[in-house]
Amino acid sequence: MRKRSKKLRVWGYRPLLFIIFSSGLIVSLAVGSLIVGYMLLGLPDISGLRSYNPPMVTEVLDADHHPIAYWYREKRWPVPLSKMPKRLIQAFLAAEDARFYEHPGIDFIGVIRAILKNVEAGEIVEGASTITQQVTRSLLLTPKRSWIRKIKEAILAWQIDAALTKDQILTIYLNQIYLGEGAYGVEAAARTYFAKHVWDLNLAECALFAGLPKAPSRYDPVRHMDLAKRRQAYVLRRMLELGYITPQEAEEAERAPLVLKREALNPPPGSNYFLAELKSRLEKRYGRDRLLTGGLTIVTTLRSDWQTWARLTVLRGLDNLCKRHRRDPKLRQSVQAVLIAMDARTGAIEALWAGDDFKKSQFDLAIQGMMQPGSAFKPIVYTAALSRGIIAPNTVIVDEPISLPGADPQNPWEPENFDKTYMGPVTVRKALADSRNIIAVKVAKMVGLPAIHDMARNMGIDVSLADNLSIALGSSAVPVIQMLKAYSTFPNLGRAVMPRFVKEIRDRKGNVIERLTPIYHRAVDPVTAYQMIQLLEAVVQDGTGRYARRLKIPVAGKTGTTDNYRGAWFIGFSPEVVTAVWVGRKDRGSLGRLETGGRVACPIWTSFMSITEGDMAVQDFPIPQGVAFVPVRRQTGEIVMPRKSSDIIWEAMREDLLPPLHPSSGIFSLPSWLRRLNDFLFNRHHSLSWGNQ
Numbered sequence: 001m002r003k004r005s006k007k008l009r010v011w012g013y014r015p016l017l018f019i020i021f022s023s024g025l026i027v028s029l030a031v032g033s034l035i036v037g038y039m040l041l042g043l044p045d046i047s048g049l050r051s052y053n054p055p056m057v058t059e060v061l062d063a064d065h066h067p068i069a070y071w072y073r074e075k076r077w078p079v080p081l082s083k084m085p086k087r088l089i090q091a092f093l094a095a096e097d098a099r100f101y102e103h104p105g106i107d108f109i110g111v112i113r114a115i116l117k118n119v120e121a122g123e124i125v126e127g128a129s130t131i132t133q134q135v136t137r138s139l140l141l142t143p144k145r146s147w148i149r150k151i152k153e154a155i156l157a158w159q160i161d162a163a164l165t166k167d168q169i170l171t172i173y174l175n176q177i178y179l180g181e182g183a184y185g186v187e188a189a190a191r192t193y194f195a196k197h198v199w200d201l202n203l204a205e206c207a208l209f210a211g212l213p214k215a216p217s218r219y220d221p222v223r224h225m226d227l228a229k230r231r232q233a234y235v236l237r238r239m240l241e242l243g244y245i246t247p248q249e250a251e252e253a254e255r256a257p258l259v260l261k262r263e264a265l266n267p268p269p270g271s272n273y274f275l276a277e278l279k280s281r282l283e284k285r286y287g288r289d290r291l292l293t294g295g296l297t298i299v300t301t302l303r304s305d306w307q308t309w310a311r312l313t314v315l316r317g318l319d320n321l322c323k324r325h326r327r328d329p330k331l332r333q334s335v336q337a338v339l340i341a342m343d344a345r346t347g348a349i350e351a352l353w354a355g356d357d358f359k360k361s362q363f364d365l366a367i368q369g370m371m372q373p374g375s376a377f378k379p380i381v382y383t384a385a386l387s388r389g390i391i392a393p394n395t396v397i398v399d400e401p402i403s404l405p406g407a408d409p410q411n412p413w414e415p416e417n418f419d420k421t422y423m424g425p426v427t428v429r430k431a432l433a434d435s436r437n438i439i440a441v442k443v444a445k446m447v448g449l450p451a452i453h454d455m456a457r458n459m460g461i462d463v464s465l466a467d468n469l470s471i472a473l474g475s476s477a478v479p480v481i482q483m484l485k486a487y488s489t490f491p492n493l494g495r496a497v498m499p500r501f502v503k504e505i506r507d508r509k510g511n512v513i514e515r516l517t518p519i520y521h522r523a524v525d526p527v528t529a530y531q532m533i534q535l536l537e538a539v540v541q542d543g544t545g546r547y548a549r550r551l552k553i554p555v556a557g558k559t560g561t562t563d564n565y566r567g568a569w570f571i572g573f574s575p576e577v578v579t580a581v582w583v584g585r586k587d588r589g590s591l592g593r594l595e596t597g598g599r600v601a602c603p604i605w606t607s608f609m610s611i612t613e614g615d616m617a618v619q620d621f622p623i624p625q626g627v628a629f630v631p632v633r634r635q636t637g638e639i640v641m642p643r644k645s646s647d648i649i650w651e652a653m654r655e656d657l658l659p660p661l662h663p664s665s666g667i668f669s670l671p672s673w674l675r676r677l678n679d680f681l682f683n684r685h686h687s688l689s690w691g692n693q
Contacts, residue, residue: 043152046160052172054078056295056508062304063503068267069275073292076184078175079198081167087203091210094238097131105132105161106154131173132157138176179209180216191263203249204256207235221260268307272358277367278501295508301348301501309611310339310351317604325592334585338366338480339608341579344488346518347497370477371582375435376560376569377474379532380486382432384455385447387528391428393535393651394637397439399423404469415441427637432535433543437473444472458523460485460496474560483571484580491573493624494529495520526624527654533621534652544598545570548606553613554620559597565590568600575621577612581605628655
């Protein structure tokens with residue numbers, strides 16, 4: 001029997017194609033699964049979005065809470081969705097993602113629609129990124145375009161949509177989106193383009209903003225208003241199609257004029273130096289990153305009206321100086337000045353003038369500059385001597401030519417008075433009021449250099465000082481702000497107060513994280529400080545600072561003039577404000593013959609301090625316990641029985657040191673009548689003087 005041969009089965013092309021296609025699909029799914037699995041392991045964590053805290057502007061306010069500066073890395077003010085206009089939300093939904101509240105983070109219908117439109121147009125005319133995908137792209141992924149990134153973006157968008165509510169996602173989007181001109185988020189855009197808050201936007205403005213995300217530079221209304229208007233019209237049509245607005249509203253909004261107005265900061269003139277110092281100090285405390293992204297609110301101590309007045313008084317004073325020396329054409333280009341005003345009680349820096357052109361020079365003369373104080377340093381020397389009982393206000397010292405050892409034996413140091421004359425025996429009060437150099441040097445020699453160095457350090461001067469008697473004449477350069485701190489010792493009855501630039505700092509949630517509290521350092525006893533107040537009042541009433549007598553408040557201070565009139569000072573205080581003024585030249589030349597501290601700096605100081613008169617709450621300097629008011633002869637310092645005479649003044653004496661200082665007077669203890677009189681004076685908080693003190 002013959003075997004039947006087997007017939008070969010022949011397959012057609014269709015099954016073959018099916019097998020190939022199925023195999024390819026299986027392989028693709030497998031590879032795709034592996035890729036997706038790999039990407040899932042490397043996807044960013046989305047949990048941080050629940051507590052969305054984007055970089056936010058730090059606002060710097062003056063003492064009256066007016067904004068004077070914004071510090072930021074990204075200009076953004078996050079606001080809740082509840083504060084945004086309904087029309088703004090609808091405009092963005094219409095322009096960017098009409099099915100936002102319906103899809104799960106990825107709009108598959110939108111993708112199909114975009115593909116069809118792009119095929120029909122022959123080019124990409126419509127995208128399909130949802131608002132959730134844009135949030136993902138902005139916060140979690142790099143801007144680099146690739147298929148891998150698109151897949152990651154879709155997965156993350158789906159995860160975010162599952163983890164957050166739609167309103168939470170929309171809040172993040174509207175606060176995160178870049179809208180051109182450096183503005184991030186709708187509140188920053190409202191301030192940048194229209195100088196208003198987001199909740200004050202009208203329909204036309206809302207539609208304009210909703211058109212910006214597609215191409216912020218291309219549709220920037222500042223540069224391309226025509227293109228911005230076209231894009232705005234598109235948004236309005238989409239809103240109309242979706243039923244958000246009526247045809248009449250769309251037409252009115254499209255015709256409405258767009259008046260651009262950038263939010264204007266009005267910092268007071270010259271405040272850049274204050275702000276630079278403030279920023280430098282805060283960066284050390286909080287770090288640069290937190291300062292630029294943390295959304296802090298910094299209420300500074302700067303009083304804008306005082307700062308503006310400081311500029312006017314300084315420029316007026318410098319102009320008067322230049323008018324007196326018209327033959328010196330370089331003076332006007334070279335002259336410069338510093339003015340710092342501080343609350344004596346708290347240390348709050350309320351005005352700081354260090355120059356008129358911060359762009360040209362960022363060097364802060366008030367903080368960084370080192371200037372010889374001249375005779376303005378003498379009160380520190382006298383304070384050291386008074387505190388040790390070496391002198392009293394009525395101590396008599398002979399004003400006479402002296403010769404002291406110099407740098408080498410062949411060249412003795414022979415200091416002179418400013419007027420090169422000598423007055424013979426004078427009281428300490430008279431010597432300081434008239435700024436007699438010889439007496440200051442003698443007092444420095446009596447008290448010793450270590451005591452002067454210690455006193456200066458205690459009062460707030462931490463730079464190196466001369467280790468010779470020239471220190472009594474202010475030969476050592478000192479920053480103006482340190483001299484200011486030293487003088488704060490007097491109205492604070494012996495306590496130097498730390499200069500401060502901040503009243504309060506709040507975090508982005510409004511919680512106070514720092515508040516101004518005065519920082520004091522005990523430098524000298526209260527009685528010595530009060531005696532110095534009395535002596536420095538005499539400088540104003542009878543001495544080199546008499547220009548300041550025109551003020552209607554109690555003031556005290558000291559002038560200072562350096563060699564060849566290169567620098568002029570006046571540092572003075574009322575019971576509540578301490579102010580320092582320095583005038584000099586960039587080229588270190590002379591200000592002009594006889595341009596002393598009393599002639600140049602004191603008028604500027606007096607003019608500035610006039611603004612403080614209306615704010616005075618304290619009527620006189622406080623009198624501490626231990627002060628005895630004693631009638632003495634003005635010229636000789638001799639203690640006498642009181643009588644009405646221009647030659648008699650009431651001197652503030654240290655009660656516990658009064659007997660040994662004046663054994664020849666016959667007063668070894670205060671008589672009962674003098675004690676009763678002092679009790680009266682102390683209780684009334686004022687001293688008594690007869691004649692023209």
